Amino acid sequence: MDCRRVLPAICAACFIGMVVSQTTLAPAVMNTTFIENVTGLTMTPVILSSTTPGCLAFNTSTCEPCAPGSQYDNNTLLCACCSDPGLCLFPGACLPCNSGFYQPLAGQQQCLPCNRGFYTNFTGSPLCNPCPTGSFNNNTGGDSCTSCLPGFFSSQQSSTSCAPCAPGSFCNSSGCSQCQMCPGGTEALQTAAQGCTLCRPGMHKLPHQAMCQICGSGFFQIHWGKESCDLCPENHYCPSPDVNPIQCPSDAFCPEGSLSPGYCMETFFRKDGETCELAPVTMALLVIGGGVALLFIILMVLRRRRDTDGELTVARAPLLRKERPQGRYYGMPCDAEPVYAGW
Secondary structure, three states: OHHHHHHHHHHHHHHHHHHHHHHOOOOOOOOOOOEOOEOOOOOOOOOOOOOOHHHOOOOHHHOEEOOOOEEOOOOOHHHHOOOOOOEEOOHHHOEEOOOOEEOOOOOOOOOEEOOOOEEOOOOOOOOOEEOOOOEEOOOOOOOOOEEOOOOEEOOOOOOOOOEEOOOOEEOOOOOEOOOEEOOOOEEOOOOOOOOOEEOOOOEEOOOOOOOOEEOOOOEEOOOOOOOOOEEOOOOEEOOOOOOOOEEOOOOEEOOOOEOOOEEOOOOOEEEEOOEEEEOHHHHHHHHHHHHHHHHHHHHHHHHHHHHHHHHHHHHHOOOOOOOOOOEEEOOEEEOOOOOOOOO
Protein backbone atom coordinates (compact mmCIF):
# COMPACT_ATOMS: atom_id res chain seq x y z
CA MET A 1 0.00 0.00 0.00
CA ASP A 2 2.83 2.46 0.86
CA CYS A 3 4.61 1.77 -2.43
CA ARG A 4 1.45 2.51 -4.38
CA ARG A 5 1.17 5.93 -2.74
CA VAL A 6 4.83 6.86 -3.21
CA LEU A 7 4.99 6.03 -6.93
CA PRO A 8 2.40 8.63 -8.10
CA ALA A 9 4.07 11.30 -5.98
CA ILE A 10 7.43 10.59 -7.60
CA CYS A 11 5.90 10.81 -11.08
CA ALA A 12 4.24 14.14 -10.30
CA ALA A 13 7.48 15.58 -8.98
CA CYS A 14 9.33 14.55 -12.13
CA PHE A 15 6.69 16.17 -14.34
CA ILE A 16 6.80 19.45 -12.41
CA GLY A 17 10.58 19.51 -12.61
CA MET A 18 10.49 19.07 -16.37
CA VAL A 19 8.01 21.96 -16.80
CA VAL A 20 10.04 24.25 -14.57
CA SER A 21 13.19 23.48 -16.53
CA GLN A 22 11.45 24.54 -19.78
CA THR A 23 10.08 27.86 -18.53
CA THR A 24 12.85 29.03 -16.20
CA LEU A 25 15.74 31.15 -17.39
CA ALA A 26 18.91 29.08 -17.57
CA PRO A 27 21.95 30.58 -15.91
CA ALA A 28 24.54 32.05 -18.18
CA VAL A 29 27.49 29.76 -18.87
CA MET A 30 30.69 31.09 -17.36
CA ASN A 31 34.24 30.26 -18.34
CA THR A 32 37.37 30.55 -16.26
CA THR A 33 40.22 32.63 -17.64
CA PHE A 34 43.77 32.55 -16.17
CA ILE A 35 45.69 35.80 -16.31
CA GLU A 36 49.46 35.75 -15.78
CA ASN A 37 50.64 36.86 -12.30
CA VAL A 38 47.00 37.14 -11.27
CA THR A 39 45.07 34.37 -9.62
CA GLY A 40 41.33 34.81 -9.90
CA LEU A 41 38.17 34.12 -11.83
CA THR A 42 36.79 36.37 -14.59
CA MET A 43 33.03 36.00 -15.23
CA THR A 44 32.15 36.31 -18.96
CA PRO A 45 28.48 35.90 -20.06
CA VAL A 46 27.78 33.79 -23.11
CA ILE A 47 24.88 34.68 -25.44
CA LEU A 48 22.25 31.99 -25.48
CA SER A 49 21.48 30.28 -28.75
CA SER A 50 19.66 27.24 -29.95
CA THR A 51 22.68 25.18 -28.86
CA THR A 52 22.57 26.48 -25.28
CA PRO A 53 21.74 23.66 -22.89
CA GLY A 54 18.70 25.63 -21.65
CA CYS A 55 17.26 25.77 -25.18
CA LEU A 56 17.54 22.01 -25.75
CA ALA A 57 14.21 21.53 -24.04
CA PHE A 58 12.43 23.61 -26.75
CA ASN A 59 11.56 22.74 -30.31
CA THR A 60 13.09 25.75 -32.08
CA SER A 61 11.69 24.65 -35.43
CA THR A 62 8.33 26.08 -34.34
CA CYS A 63 9.63 29.66 -33.99
CA GLU A 64 7.22 32.24 -35.43
CA PRO A 65 7.53 36.00 -36.04
CA CYS A 66 5.95 38.28 -33.48
CA ALA A 67 2.46 39.33 -34.54
CA PRO A 68 1.62 42.98 -35.34
CA GLY A 69 1.10 44.90 -32.12
CA SER A 70 3.95 43.09 -30.32
CA GLN A 71 7.73 43.08 -30.22
CA TYR A 72 10.56 40.62 -29.75
CA ASP A 73 11.46 39.86 -26.11
CA ASN A 74 15.13 38.90 -25.75
CA ASN A 75 14.86 38.45 -21.98
CA THR A 76 13.13 35.06 -22.19
CA LEU A 77 14.30 31.73 -23.54
CA LEU A 78 11.05 31.48 -25.46
CA CYS A 79 12.36 34.22 -27.80
CA ALA A 80 16.15 34.16 -27.24
CA CYS A 81 16.40 30.50 -28.25
CA CYS A 82 15.09 31.25 -31.74
CA SER A 83 17.74 31.78 -34.39
CA ASP A 84 16.61 35.20 -35.74
CA PRO A 85 15.56 38.30 -33.76
CA GLY A 86 11.86 38.92 -34.05
CA LEU A 87 11.04 35.20 -33.75
CA CYS A 88 9.66 33.44 -30.70
CA LEU A 89 8.44 29.90 -30.07
CA PHE A 90 4.87 31.12 -30.39
CA PRO A 91 3.26 34.61 -30.85
CA GLY A 92 2.11 34.72 -27.24
CA ALA A 93 5.73 34.79 -26.08
CA CYS A 94 6.26 38.24 -27.66
CA LEU A 95 5.82 41.42 -25.63
CA PRO A 96 2.69 43.44 -26.50
CA CYS A 97 3.21 47.11 -27.33
CA ASN A 98 2.53 49.46 -24.44
CA SER A 99 -0.25 52.04 -24.50
CA GLY A 100 0.73 54.89 -26.80
CA PHE A 101 2.87 52.58 -28.96
CA TYR A 102 2.03 50.44 -31.97
CA GLN A 103 3.60 48.09 -34.48
CA PRO A 104 1.84 47.38 -37.78
CA LEU A 105 4.36 44.79 -39.00
CA ALA A 106 5.18 41.27 -37.85
CA GLY A 107 8.54 40.11 -36.52
CA GLN A 108 9.72 43.51 -35.28
CA GLN A 109 12.13 44.10 -32.41
CA GLN A 110 10.51 47.27 -31.06
CA CYS A 111 7.24 49.21 -31.07
CA LEU A 112 6.77 52.71 -32.48
CA PRO A 113 5.30 55.71 -30.59
CA CYS A 114 2.06 57.18 -31.88
CA ASN A 115 2.50 60.44 -33.77
CA ARG A 116 1.13 63.76 -32.58
CA GLY A 117 -2.62 63.90 -33.02
CA PHE A 118 -2.93 60.09 -32.63
CA TYR A 119 -3.28 57.78 -29.64
CA THR A 120 -3.85 54.19 -28.55
CA ASN A 121 -5.16 53.41 -25.09
CA PHE A 122 -4.58 49.64 -24.97
CA THR A 123 -1.60 47.33 -25.21
CA GLY A 124 -0.75 45.26 -28.26
CA SER A 125 -2.10 47.79 -30.75
CA PRO A 126 -1.16 47.37 -34.43
CA LEU A 127 -2.14 50.99 -35.19
CA CYS A 128 -2.93 54.35 -33.58
CA ASN A 129 -6.30 56.08 -33.69
CA PRO A 130 -6.71 59.76 -34.66
CA CYS A 131 -7.92 62.11 -31.97
CA PRO A 132 -11.64 62.78 -32.51
CA THR A 133 -12.99 66.25 -33.22
CA GLY A 134 -13.09 68.44 -30.15
CA SER A 135 -9.83 67.00 -28.78
CA PHE A 136 -6.10 67.14 -29.47
CA ASN A 137 -2.77 65.52 -28.62
CA ASN A 138 0.47 67.46 -28.91
CA ASN A 139 2.84 64.68 -27.75
CA THR A 140 4.18 61.52 -29.34
CA GLY A 141 3.40 58.20 -27.70
CA GLY A 142 0.09 59.45 -26.33
CA ASP A 143 -2.38 57.02 -24.83
CA SER A 144 -5.26 59.54 -24.80
CA CYS A 145 -6.42 62.85 -26.27
CA THR A 146 -7.25 66.02 -24.35
CA SER A 147 -10.60 67.74 -24.81
CA CYS A 148 -10.58 71.35 -25.98
CA LEU A 149 -11.26 73.89 -23.24
CA PRO A 150 -14.41 76.06 -23.29
CA GLY A 151 -13.94 78.85 -25.81
CA PHE A 152 -11.78 76.63 -28.06
CA PHE A 153 -12.65 74.08 -30.73
CA SER A 154 -11.15 71.46 -33.03
CA SER A 155 -13.12 70.70 -36.18
CA GLN A 156 -10.77 68.06 -37.63
CA GLN A 157 -9.51 64.69 -36.49
CA SER A 158 -5.88 64.12 -35.46
CA SER A 159 -5.53 67.74 -34.29
CA THR A 160 -2.43 68.78 -32.39
CA SER A 161 -4.05 71.90 -30.90
CA CYS A 162 -7.38 73.68 -30.48
CA ALA A 163 -8.25 77.03 -32.07
CA PRO A 164 -10.01 79.87 -30.22
CA CYS A 165 -13.54 80.81 -31.19
CA ALA A 166 -13.65 83.85 -33.46
CA PRO A 167 -15.40 87.08 -32.38
CA GLY A 168 -19.14 86.68 -32.76
CA SER A 169 -19.07 82.98 -31.80
CA PHE A 170 -18.75 81.04 -28.55
CA CYS A 171 -18.31 77.60 -26.96
CA ASN A 172 -19.53 77.14 -23.38
CA SER A 173 -18.38 73.55 -22.84
CA SER A 174 -15.28 71.43 -23.30
CA GLY A 175 -14.72 69.25 -26.35
CA CYS A 176 -16.36 71.56 -28.91
CA SER A 177 -15.95 70.50 -32.53
CA GLN A 178 -17.11 73.94 -33.70
CA CYS A 179 -18.15 77.28 -32.21
CA GLN A 180 -21.72 78.51 -32.33
CA MET A 181 -22.76 81.91 -33.65
CA CYS A 182 -24.22 84.21 -31.03
CA PRO A 183 -28.03 84.37 -31.25
CA GLY A 184 -29.80 87.48 -32.49
CA GLY A 185 -29.50 90.41 -30.11
CA THR A 186 -26.25 89.13 -28.56
CA GLU A 187 -22.57 89.44 -29.43
CA ALA A 188 -19.09 88.23 -28.43
CA LEU A 189 -16.42 90.90 -28.88
CA GLN A 190 -13.43 88.81 -27.76
CA THR A 191 -11.87 85.63 -29.12
CA ALA A 192 -12.25 82.36 -27.19
CA ALA A 193 -15.59 83.54 -25.79
CA GLN A 194 -17.50 81.17 -23.53
CA GLY A 195 -20.75 83.13 -23.82
CA CYS A 196 -22.45 86.09 -25.51
CA THR A 197 -23.57 89.46 -24.12
CA LEU A 198 -26.77 91.36 -24.92
CA CYS A 199 -26.75 94.25 -27.37
CA ARG A 200 -27.08 97.61 -25.61
CA PRO A 201 -30.00 100.03 -26.15
CA GLY A 202 -29.65 101.86 -29.44
CA MET A 203 -28.13 98.76 -31.08
CA HIS A 204 -29.37 95.57 -32.72
CA LYS A 205 -28.01 92.38 -34.30
CA LEU A 206 -29.48 89.78 -36.63
CA PRO A 207 -28.57 86.09 -36.09
CA HIS A 208 -26.18 85.99 -39.07
CA GLN A 209 -24.28 89.13 -38.03
CA ALA A 210 -21.12 88.96 -35.91
CA MET A 211 -21.46 92.18 -33.91
CA CYS A 212 -24.20 94.53 -32.73
CA GLN A 213 -24.97 97.42 -35.09
CA ILE A 214 -26.05 100.99 -34.20
CA CYS A 215 -29.60 101.85 -35.23
CA GLY A 216 -29.82 103.96 -38.38
CA SER A 217 -31.00 107.57 -38.57
CA GLY A 218 -34.68 107.88 -37.73
CA PHE A 219 -34.74 104.56 -35.82
CA PHE A 220 -34.61 103.85 -32.09
CA GLN A 221 -34.34 100.93 -29.65
CA ILE A 222 -34.56 101.41 -25.88
CA HIS A 223 -34.36 97.73 -24.86
CA TRP A 224 -31.43 95.33 -24.39
CA GLY A 225 -30.74 92.37 -26.69
CA LYS A 226 -32.96 93.18 -29.69
CA GLU A 227 -32.61 91.96 -33.25
CA SER A 228 -34.01 95.10 -34.92
CA CYS A 229 -34.72 98.80 -34.37
CA ASP A 230 -38.10 100.55 -34.53
CA LEU A 231 -38.95 103.35 -36.96
CA CYS A 232 -39.52 106.70 -35.32
CA PRO A 233 -43.33 107.29 -35.47
CA GLU A 234 -45.08 110.18 -37.16
CA ASN A 235 -45.32 113.48 -35.27
CA HIS A 236 -42.23 112.45 -33.31
CA TYR A 237 -38.52 112.77 -33.88
CA CYS A 238 -35.61 110.63 -32.64
CA PRO A 239 -32.36 112.56 -32.14
CA SER A 240 -30.65 109.55 -30.51
CA PRO A 241 -31.26 105.82 -31.14
CA ASP A 242 -31.23 104.91 -27.43
CA VAL A 243 -33.98 107.31 -26.21
CA ASN A 244 -37.74 107.36 -26.57
CA PRO A 245 -39.23 109.38 -29.46
CA ILE A 246 -39.85 113.06 -28.66
CA GLN A 247 -43.14 114.79 -29.45
CA CYS A 248 -42.92 117.10 -32.43
CA PRO A 249 -43.55 120.87 -31.77
CA SER A 250 -46.83 122.31 -32.99
CA ASP A 251 -45.19 124.61 -35.54
CA ALA A 252 -42.93 121.91 -37.02
CA PHE A 253 -43.21 118.93 -39.32
CA CYS A 254 -42.20 115.40 -38.15
CA PRO A 255 -42.92 112.62 -40.67
CA GLU A 256 -41.98 109.00 -39.92
CA GLY A 257 -38.27 108.46 -39.38
CA SER A 258 -37.55 112.09 -38.48
CA LEU A 259 -34.19 112.74 -36.93
CA SER A 260 -35.16 116.32 -36.00
CA PRO A 261 -38.25 118.53 -36.46
CA GLY A 262 -38.61 120.49 -39.69
CA TYR A 263 -39.75 124.12 -39.63
CA CYS A 264 -41.08 126.50 -42.28
CA MET A 265 -38.73 129.40 -43.06
CA GLU A 266 -39.67 132.19 -40.70
CA THR A 267 -40.94 135.51 -42.15
CA PHE A 268 -41.25 134.11 -45.66
CA PHE A 269 -43.32 130.95 -44.99
CA ARG A 270 -45.87 129.79 -42.49
CA LYS A 271 -47.24 126.34 -41.61
CA ASP A 272 -50.63 125.44 -43.07
CA GLY A 273 -51.61 121.92 -42.03
CA GLU A 274 -48.98 119.54 -43.34
CA THR A 275 -47.39 122.02 -45.75
CA CYS A 276 -45.76 125.43 -45.78
CA GLU A 277 -47.37 128.40 -47.61
CA LEU A 278 -46.09 131.85 -48.56
CA ALA A 279 -46.43 134.56 -45.95
CA PRO A 280 -48.05 137.94 -46.93
CA VAL A 281 -44.72 139.69 -46.69
CA THR A 282 -43.25 137.19 -49.12
CA MET A 283 -46.09 137.74 -51.59
CA ALA A 284 -45.61 141.54 -51.44
CA LEU A 285 -41.90 141.21 -52.02
CA LEU A 286 -42.52 138.97 -55.00
CA VAL A 287 -44.92 141.53 -56.55
CA ILE A 288 -42.49 144.40 -56.04
CA GLY A 289 -39.61 142.38 -57.35
CA GLY A 290 -41.62 141.36 -60.41
CA GLY A 291 -42.53 144.99 -61.18
CA VAL A 292 -38.92 146.13 -60.90
CA ALA A 293 -37.80 143.35 -63.18
CA LEU A 294 -40.47 144.25 -65.77
CA LEU A 295 -39.48 147.93 -65.72
CA PHE A 296 -35.84 147.02 -66.19
CA ILE A 297 -36.71 144.90 -69.21
CA ILE A 298 -38.71 147.76 -70.79
CA LEU A 299 -35.84 150.20 -70.33
CA MET A 300 -33.40 147.78 -71.91
CA VAL A 301 -35.67 147.36 -74.94
CA LEU A 302 -36.03 151.13 -75.43
CA ARG A 303 -32.30 151.68 -75.19
CA ARG A 304 -31.64 148.99 -77.70
CA ARG A 305 -34.10 150.52 -80.13
CA ARG A 306 -32.49 153.96 -79.80
CA ASP A 307 -29.06 152.59 -80.53
CA THR A 308 -30.39 150.82 -83.60
CA ASP A 309 -31.98 154.01 -85.02
CA GLY A 310 -28.70 155.93 -84.61
CA GLU A 311 -26.80 153.32 -86.57
CA LEU A 312 -29.32 153.50 -89.44
CA THR A 313 -29.00 157.33 -89.67
CA VAL A 314 -25.24 157.15 -90.05
CA ALA A 315 -25.51 154.46 -92.70
CA ARG A 316 -27.85 156.52 -94.89
CA ALA A 317 -25.65 159.71 -94.95
CA PRO A 318 -23.66 160.42 -98.31
CA LEU A 319 -19.95 159.87 -98.39
CA LEU A 320 -19.19 163.37 -99.87
CA ARG A 321 -21.00 166.55 -99.08
CA LYS A 322 -22.48 168.62 -101.90
CA GLU A 323 -20.87 171.79 -100.60
CA ARG A 324 -17.20 171.16 -100.20
CA PRO A 325 -14.20 173.51 -100.37
CA GLN A 326 -12.04 173.73 -103.49
CA GLY A 327 -8.96 171.59 -103.22
CA ARG A 328 -5.40 172.64 -104.02
CA TYR A 329 -2.55 170.57 -105.37
CA TYR A 330 0.89 172.05 -105.58
CA GLY A 331 -0.53 175.47 -104.85
CA MET A 332 -3.02 175.40 -107.72
CA PRO A 333 -6.79 175.23 -107.28
CA CYS A 334 -8.41 172.07 -108.56
CA ASP A 335 -11.35 169.85 -108.03
CA ALA A 336 -11.41 168.17 -104.65
CA GLU A 337 -12.14 164.79 -106.14
CA PRO A 338 -9.11 162.58 -106.75
CA VAL A 339 -7.52 162.92 -110.21
CA TYR A 340 -5.00 160.53 -111.73
CA ALA A 341 -1.75 162.42 -112.23
CA GLY A 342 0.02 159.93 -114.45
CA TRP A 343 2.84 158.87 -112.24
